[in-house]
Amino acid sequence: MTRNEAQLRRELIDAVPVLRRFAYSLARNAADADDLVQSTIERVLAKGAPDDAVLIKWMCRICRNLWIDIIRAKKTRQDAEPEITALSSERPLPDRETGDRQLLAKTASAIDALPDQYREVLSMIVIGGTSYREAAETLGVPVGTVMSRLARARAALAEAVQYHD
Amino acid sequence: MIKNTTDPDDILLSAYLDGALDAEERRVLEHRLTTDAMLAERLHVLRQSEQAFREEIASIDGAPMSEDLSSLLDQLADKNDEENPTVVAFPLWRGTARALETHRAIAASLAVLGAALLFQMVARPGAPSAWPDDGLIAPSSEIAGLLNTRPSGGAATLADGRQVAFRLSYRSKNGALCRAFALSGAAGEHMENVACKERQNWRLAFSALSKSGGQTPQGVYNAASSPEAMAVLDAYLDRDIDGDPLTREDETAAAARQWRAVADE
Numbered sequence: 001m002t003r004n005e006a007q008l009r010r011e012l013i014d015a016v017p018v019l020r021r022f023a024y025s026l027a028r029n030a031a032d033a034d035d036l037v038q039s040t041i042e043r044v045l046a047k048g049a050p051d052d053a054v055l056i057k058w059m060c061r062i063c064r065n066l067w068i069d070i071i072r073a074k075k076t077r078q079d080a081e082p083e084i085t086a087l088s089s090e091r092p093l094p095d096r097e098t099g100d101r102q103l104l105a106k107t108a109s110a111i112d113a114l115p116d117q118y119r120e121v122l123s124m125i126v127i128g129g130t131s132y133r134e135a136a137e138t139l140g141v142p143v144g145t146v147m148s149r150l151a152r153a154r155a156a157l158a159e160a161v162q163y164h165d
Numbered sequence: 166m167i168k169n170t171t172d173p174d175d176i177l178l179s180a181y182l183d184g185a186l187d188a189e190e191r192r193v194l195e196h197r198l199t200t201d202a203m204l205a206e207r208l209h210v211l212r213q214s215e216q217a218f219r220e221e222i223a224s225i226d227g228a229p230m231s232e233d234l235s236s237l238l239d240q241l242a243d244k245n246d247e248e249n250p251t252v253v254a255f256p257l258w259r260g261t262a263r264a265l266e267t268h269r270a271i272a273a274s275l276a277v278l279g280a281a282l283l284f285q286m287v288a289r290p291g292a293p294s295a296w297p298d299d300g301l302i303a304p305s306s307e308i309a310g311l312l313n314t315r316p317s318g319g320a321a322t323l324a325d326g327r328q329v330a331f332r333l334s335y336r337s338k339n340g341a342l343c344r345a346f347a348l349s350g351a352a353g354e355h356m357e358n359v360a361c362k363e364r365q366n367w368r369l370a371f372s373a374l375s376k377s378g379g380q381t382p383q384g385v386y387n388a389a390s391s392p393e394a395m396a397v398l399d400a401y402l403d404r405d406i407d408g409d410p411l412t413r414e415d416e417t418a419a420a421a422r423q424w425r426a427v428a429d430e
Contacts, residue, residue, distance in 0.1 A: 009241045014400065016238065017226070024225035034231035041237060104224065107217040125183055126215060127222060132185055148171040151179040155172070158214035 003051060012041055015056045018127065022060050025123035026067045028112055039066050060128035061138055064120060071116065103161065110160035118153035121146055178208045182215060300369035302360055312344055312360055312367050313424065316416050326351055334411040334419065335402070337361060342424045343370060343405070345398060357398040359405070362424040371401045 003011070019040060024033035040063045049058045111119060121139065124130040125146075136143045180186050181194055198205045230238075302309045307323050311331075315321060320330045332345035343361040359371040411419060 006244075009244060013238060013241055014403070020225055020230075021222050025222045030225055030228035031231060033225060034234045038231070038234045038237055041234075041241075103217065104221055107221040108224075111218065111221055122218065123222075126218060132180075132183070147176050147180055147185075150183070151171050151175040154179050154182075154211045154214050155175050157218055158210045161214065161217060 003049070008044070008049070008055075011055045012044060012059075015059055016041075018056055018129075019059050019063060022123055022127045023063050023067070025111075025127050026064065026120060027070075032070075036063050036066055036070075057128065057130060057134065060124065060130065064124070064138070067120075106161050107157070110157050113160065114153055114156060118149050118156065121149045122153040125150060174204060174207065175211070178204075178211050181208070182212060302367040302369060304366055308348075309367050312346070314420060316413060317344075317410075332357075332398070334416050335406045336408060336411070336426065337370075337405050338407045340407075340426050342411075342419055342426050344424075345402065359398070359401065362426070364425075365423075367424075370405070371398070373398060373401075 016037060019037050020033060023036035023040070024030065027033045027036055040059050043062050043066070044055075044059060049055055114122070121135055124135045124138070125132070130138070132143050132146050135146045139146065177186070177190075177194055181191065186194065198208060302312070308329065311321050311329055315329075315331050317331045317333045320328060322328055328347075328349045330347045330349075332347060334342065334344045337343045341361040341363065343359050344367075345357070345359045348356045348358060357371075357373045358369060360367040361370045362368075
């Protein structure tokens, strides 16, 4: 069914909560996540979305591509200007770390430490609701690779945070 | 540190967590889980790690939205309001949708909280919840009795002291008759739920829990009040409802048929 403009705007608004989480899982700070969400919405408004696409999945895909572009650009800048590599990893959650908050902070560090390729596949599946097959297509890897990256990412988080303690 | 090799059981358990195994693979794994305590413990650990991942990612909901993004969303919402100024057909959730618009950062957390809870409570057998793992509401329970008989707008007190308020009834997009209802306890816990009639039984289709519990740390979202839980319900209903909510007459007719859906209703 073809979306009209009003439907598209409504769906875009509805998609923001999930998309914001997805963007944050990739960018790892709130400001960059919001920039990604905004750019994604603007991209969809400008170019539309396939009628048969599930909008949130389509947006997650665009969001990821934008994030990849940013990473590449950042890498180029870092290569050119080594002094800007010491970016602080801004956390939305500050101090007062007790109990759950300590666990949350520990988890945040573990997520930060995940290599991008593991974090992105975990985000795509767990936050973006992408299927294994869709993730494999997007990433250009076999489904088996998606599965093993997911397992490694989960195992690495479990190892780092020691949830079983 | 990421290992270069992956434990085949981790791959299997990870796929199980994602619901990505086929029926036979799932059956074999579930049998192993009943006989292999270490494997079951590993599943528990991986599930906890994913839950922690979800919770950490959800911390973005407590962060204020950037002005630029907020402004863009306002423009989108305003444009829709201009083009369709008389959208007041569903007072319950259109009303909460308005609150949702004015507190997007909170709403963001709620919508995904709802999704997470739904996932935890309904799609994940074994997760702790106030409802049975399979979401089935026992036919002999007080709630099932009230779902069968109490009209929307009505309320009742359960034997354990919890209050039930019936919000509305509707036909879902898959054709089932469903009822939205709230459950509140004396300790401040509040759940917004949707149950749908499935043959003879009511089965929970959605549940969003709000907990009240002391002071929430600054900057962390507090899902304490029922209007906020209703915003979650709001988003769910928008996706699930087919047409208008049932009228009182529709409900009476549906109750007479034990809430079984009929194609010609």
